Amino acid sequence: MSTRTGRTASHWGSYEVDTRDDEVVDVRPVPEDADPSPIGQNYRGILRGRSRILRPAVRRGWLEGRRTGRGAEEFVEVSQEEAVELIAAELDRVRRDHGNEAIYGGSYGWGSAGRFHHAQSQVHRFLNAIGGYTRSYNTYSHAADEIVLPHLVGDREWFLRSVPSWEEIVEHTEEFIAFGGLPRRSPQINPGGVGSHLTVLRQVEAARNGVHFTIVTPIRSDTNDELGADWLPLRPNTDVALMLGLAHTILDSGRADVDFLERCCVGWDVVQKELRGELDGVVKDAEWASGITGVPVERILALAERIATRRTLIGVTWSLQRQHHGEQSYWAAMTLAAMSGSMGRPGGGIGTGYSSMHNAHHGDRRSPAAALPQGRNAVATHIPVARISDLLLNPGRAFDYNGSRLIYPDIRLVYWIGGNPFHHHQDLNRMRRAWEKPDTIIVHEPFWNAHAKHADIVMPVATSLERNDFAIGMADGWLSWMDRVAEPPEGVVTDYEVFSAVTEKLGCAEEFTEGRDAWEWVVELWGRSRTKAAGFGIDLPTMAELRERGSIPLEIPRTLPTAFSELRADPEAHPLRTPSGRLELYSETVAGFGYADCPGWARWMEPAEWLGSPLARRHPLHLVSPQPDGKLHSQLDHGQESRRHKREDRAVLRMNPADASARGIRDGDLVRVFNDRGATIACATIDDTLLERVVALPTGAWYDPVDPADPAPLDKHGNPNVLTLDIGTSALAQGPSSHTCLVDVETFAGEAPPVTAFEPPRLIPASDTDRPLRREETDE
Template sequence: MLPTPRRPTVTTHWGIYRAAMADGRAIALDPFEGDPDPSPIAQSMLGALDHPCRILRPAVRRSFLERGAAATGAGRGAEPFVEVDWPQALDLVARELDRVRHDFGNSAIFGGSYGWASAGRFHHAQSQIHRFLNTIGGYTRSFSNYSHGAADVIVPHVVGERLGLHVEHTPWRLIAGHAELIVMFGGIGAKNAQVSSGGIVRHGVRAALRACREGGAELVSISPIRDDTAAEAEAEWMAPRPGTDVALMLALAHTLLVEDLCDTGFIERYTIGFERFGAYLVGRTDGVPKTAEWAQEITQVPAEDIRALARRMAAKRTFLMMSWSLQRADHGEQPYWMAIVLAAMLGQIGLPGGGYGFGFGSVNGIGNPIHDFAWPSLPQGDNPVPDFIPVARIADMLLDPGGSFDFNGRRLVYPDIRLVYWAGGNPFHHHQDLNRLLRAWRRPETVIVHESWWNGLARHADIVLPAATQLERNDVACSSRDRMISASHKVAEPAGEARADFAIFAAIAERLGAREAFTEGRDEEAWLRQLYGVARQRTAAKGLDLPDFDTFWREGIALLPEAEHSEPTLAAFRRDPAGNALRTPSGRIEIFSQSIAAFGYDDCPGHPAWIAPKEWLGAPEAERYPLHLISSQPATKLHSQYDLGAVAQAAKIKGREPVRIHPDDAAARGIGDGDIVRIFNGRGACLAAAVLSAELRPGVVQLATGAWFDPVEPGVEGVLEKHGNPNVLTADRGTSRLGQGCAAHSCLVEMERFDGAAPPVTCFDPPAFAAGRSG
């Protein structure tokens, strides 16, 4: 058994902490001494260990326990649970998996996870569930993520790989002191940058923005929300209507073209297809020149401001940043494509302080130099099942088995899912149109969930297995962006009968004859030593030293020196476009893509284009729903994690999630600061607490995601959600037939004051249990 050091280290998605211990349990989590801007989220973790809604024992939905798969899914979310012992629960799970894979094939199993349940490399729920399912024959998987699913598809078409999105970001040190103008589409918010998937040693976005300012850069934030950008940037604010950034960028490009400000030499040498795009830009193909006046009508940004910004961009070394949020909207591929085209027209791609980059500030660490090796992770094995869906198409898959859909040039078919197995993540937080998801969620015969608390996912399961939290197990975390490897020491015993995911899967695998394949004969400690040993081998191959495992485990963290060699995005391509050709069909930046054009998608043509969103303030539907909802990431938690915790709870108003609204919009509706309001559209309605703020442009409301789903009548579609979950309002549709990402930010609503007694928030109470305990 691994020893717990006197001052244990806890590594989370929001930072590294040193635990103060008493009687064998953590009583405080203090930020790592080297973190200049620690996140407060960790202060929610200790109280959550013993929260009343902690799942303490395995539980089964009553009718499912009585009738198994013969029970319909109609009772999910409404029926009481029956607590059972572990052997009965594990036997039931194994029997259901065996039934489905033998009767319908492994493609009838959907392996759901969203990967953020732990920063550790071993107790990583997504790796654990996928490894387990692969050892028993595979599963239907999902592709990409909600954060940048559309970008994952479009960026490789334009530059060959996910350059400037996942890899080869221009480092901050080659932006600060080099860029004279930084234009941030979607801003750079410190609240988003307080998290990162692999753990964080140093939160650095505020310092990076200060360095840019001190290096002489002017910063412009283009967003309907002023404080989308951290105050350290001292940024100018340009506030277009939500969802109109492409129109704005087209007008910037039009000004560059007609005023002879674009770099024609760069375009000719490094890009392909500008002639086709240019014809569209000046209106030869559709009769509509994309002038600043044209964009003014769409964006409501004055034409002179647009032209002035274009001239500044051409006159200075300019870096274009774009947040992940812009592609989570109708036609979300277009702003990413257009940002690369606009950077190409400026001709500064590959130069210090010039070019483009995506996701700066969307998570911590983007823009940090990265060493040229990969940290190890738990091997997931090979999945023999070819079926997959874009991650945001879950409800489509469940509602339309056998139906066909387009994705990135392919015509695919939704599999017939009979069993959903979920470990890590909460679709009743991150999916859109939750009323539609409720309807879809009734379709599978069996839903199995690993969870620590009775959140929306657990309440809508048939079999619930209590999972240990990261404070209740040992792990090793690694971050390429933060050049560290860190222990995460166990600082509490699992609550009740909770077990680590690994132990749960090992026990089920044993019942299915796959324990050896799943565990490879290793327990937790052996796996941690194995993963750390691989890390030592890979770092040593690069001339970097890590201590032996026992020393590392005692000290808790090992930091690598900062990577010395780093370049701007596409620097090698700029130096030698023939010798370092891109992995596009042309080897160059594809301003026009013949591949995409050949797909024939009416919602994603062969070059960047303005295609009006289905929902925006210029749509006919705005007459009925005149407010544009921005469902941003929360400041007080990661996704819905620790919504029950002290930090998130302190930010609520009368127990509800706060919704920000401009004072003019509030006055027009008789809404005062702190009033309970009803937000609604044709998809659903929720309650929240109004916060009046001039940080938003009029016509925009902001309700962060992450409030636990809490309908007034559990398991029933279309009823009032009483806690403030914006995904009862957002639309469940793909960004386009190309990317099929989520389009949450294209959402119109109306708001009114809620008079009378508001129903109590009950999502943090345990669900109902049937009398007695089986087993």
């Protein structure tokens, strides 16, 4: 019996881990973590469970020359050498016959917190080494904000680094208006790692220091009870209407900060016309906003009074821009903040993502650690990340994106590691149709999730517990070592080793590896990190000292003045990086694009689906799909902590008591959640913290269709993305609109199908087939 003890770092925290015979038997938070996340308990028992992929596998239908059947067919298990040969031959065929533009490199970067074993860096470096690929821009998390903020403030990174920090909020803020709430679950997560969780502790400290919180959300539990926050419930997707109603009230009362608006902004004249109805004949007053949002007029008036008379911070969660016209939520919030009188003053103005992730807003966002160089992509073609189904379904079609007219290329091969599109993409039945279009889909995965089951060639890879690395999270105060606390199953290697073998076959191994193995790369990146950190005034120890200590505290204080403070003081001396040098409440650039779904200023536009739309007569409930409590996205969904948050091993749908009663649904009942796009089975929980006609189903349940061969199968595990709408936020950002979604719910009738999400597909040893291990040529 072999035992090991070591440390690991993850996107949800750092832990001490005990293993026995290469399986995790105990997980403990590191001593420095002030508010540890329980998500680490998902490590227990996963390394040798049934879901683990033990050998390379090739879909039988792909070997027979068929694109159809992904997700429904058996796999042939092959050797590592045979799989590498198949991958290299297929990559070579596609780039020879169709060009490197026909290869799509998919990764969402969450595969590991390590600096070297970072899945996104690995696959991009690999694809660049073989000649390039079509890539994606932006993120599912905040695509709309990534595009719209530069039009408003010029430099998005400057804005994120200078908005009020939690320390500043504690000291100076009087009113914190949290549009989208301040959920406790999201600050558990940080890209690159978390040494010590601080966000929730800072929120509580602010409340105790007298900061008054108001949460604007359809779910009252989207904040911590310790904050004593006022709840302002509103219909989903109507925040912009409320913001404009508040802005009109401030304008009408004569309390708008005209000095800042005229000296430091452009577009104040357009804003006034919009609010007064001079552009469309509709006055955006409190009564108008109340009719759309469901918020009583008197509460709108009272909130506007507080915003205009107290040092106020307008907080906007990332979830608000993951909806149809999501760009407008940030534009309207910026407009309201500019009118408030608090913009550019300590603890006031506007900030984004205050409870969307741990890195918002503590230390400086600059990192002293080096990253793996990705090389140069010789292919310029790209798409917005959330348009993957459009890409595969519509080769040759033109589309708009941030003022450009782009064309979807003809993708023949998808290579995807470090992400699960069957978790994070919308309208999975549509995506399954799109998934049939490429000739070949190759993935690396440790576990048999839906992503692996819908691939053609599956390469098993080591987990973060089975390799050495070091980690640092964005704006986190700790740099951590990652021990190899277990050996991977026999024959299972790392992403890097797979790519090294494939590049050897393709004749470009030197460009990819530079003659280093994985350990030599870790040593190299640590040396580069020591050099980079010295430029920050930080003296990092040797790698041997880091391994001995386990973690190192870092001080990277924020040094930038509060956002817009210098602009307020002297707009001529401190212009923004916008065309005007001012805060652009009206963007001539965006207005010039001529997009009907995104004018160049803040405007309420009805989303494709909402509780005020005609569709609500058939699907009368608005579905929100928040991040899960027990895991990051869909990672380790089969782990103990993830499954602790389920009932009957299915995801939990929260319903208001009145909505449940009207449908005869009781607490604990299995229910069918459905709309025209699809249906899923979940377990109902009655929850009076939800606004009526709103239901909540968290993301992250591994997609588990009853009949994978059905074009629109019933999902039996509670995955909300069989229901969500797959359209761009607008032609400007083309971000995801997952929170624009109407559904209905009914008691599930008949015998419930068992959950099989964590079961592997049928696997056939290569020796049991009578076909050669190569793909047959077909005309399909």
